[in-house]
Amino acid sequence: MLSIFNGLRTVTMLSVTVRMLLAVACGGIIGIEREYKRRPAGFRTHILICLGAAMTTLTSQYLYLNMHYYTDMARLGAQVVAGIGFIGAGTIIVTRRQRVKGLTTAAGLWAAAIIGLALGGGFYEGGIFATILILLAELLFSKLEYRMLENAPEINLYMEYTDKRCLENVLKLYRELNLKILNMEITRSTGSEKHNACAIFSLRLNKRCKVEQLVAKVSGTEGVVSVEEL
Numbered sequence: 001m002l003s004i005f006n007g008l009r010t011v012t013m014l015s016v017t018v019r020m021l022l023a024v025a026c027g028g029i030i031g032i033e034r035e036y037k038r039r040p041a042g043f044r045t046h047i048l049i050c051l052g053a054a055m056t057t058l059t060s061q062y063l064y065l066n067m068h069y070y071t072d073m074a075r076l077g078a079q080v081v082a083g084i085g086f087i088g089a090g091t092i093i094v095t096r097r098q099r100v101k102g103l104t105t106a107a108g109l110w111a112a113a114i115i116g117l118a119l120g121g122g123f124y125e126g127g128i129f130a131t132i133l134i135l136l137a138e139l140l141f142s143k144l145e146y147r148m149l150e151n152a153p154e155i156n157l158y159m160e161y162t163d164k165r166c167l168e169n170v171l172k173l174y175r176e177l178n179l180k181i182l183n184m185e186i187t188r189s190t191g192s193e194k195h196n197a198c199a200i201f202s203l204r205l206n207k208r209c210k211v212e213q214l215v216a217k218v219s220g221t222e223g224v225v226s227v228e229e230l
Helices: 003-008 013-036 043-066 075-089 103-120 124-139 141-150 164-176 211-219
Strands: 154-161 180-187 197-204 224-229
Touching (some): 003 124, 075 103, 154 211, 164 180, 164 197
Antiparallel strands (some): 154 197, 180 197
């Protein structure tokens, strides 16, 4: 442990101030990255959650050490770990194209709450180090994830098209490219000009076919309105 924090382990006015300020700083740092990417929970949300979790641990310590209420100090913190799931679930959505969004934001909120608990309990090193690792995961590791997705052997494609003939041409294109169709979901057109037929393909690629090339070829097929990777 770092000796610089030894004088701040006990519950004093100085230590409470430092813990609360660190909770605001660490929560805000994580939230800035989410805010920059325009995610549902951003800067202020992460600050409030991290600060609230820190206050929970501080309150537990105060009741036990200062007020001499002999209760389980970890009980309030355990409720934070469980209760943050309700907030995190609110950031997770499933789009009409069956795409799940918000999982990273929900995980970040949960991690921010844990950091708040750590800082509120005086575990400064753990809270600060966890904040740095979370930033690395969200900023640097995301680039590695995108690079892995570019070379993924299996992908999901969402396509909107005009008629049955177009769908047959796309299936023919898959056969020409030697792609294996793992699953296919088709939604027929309602007959309205505003609603096209759509299909979701689960495909297994080969080493010669890249995702960008496949999307470009499918987009160039006559009758295809739009196509994107899920």
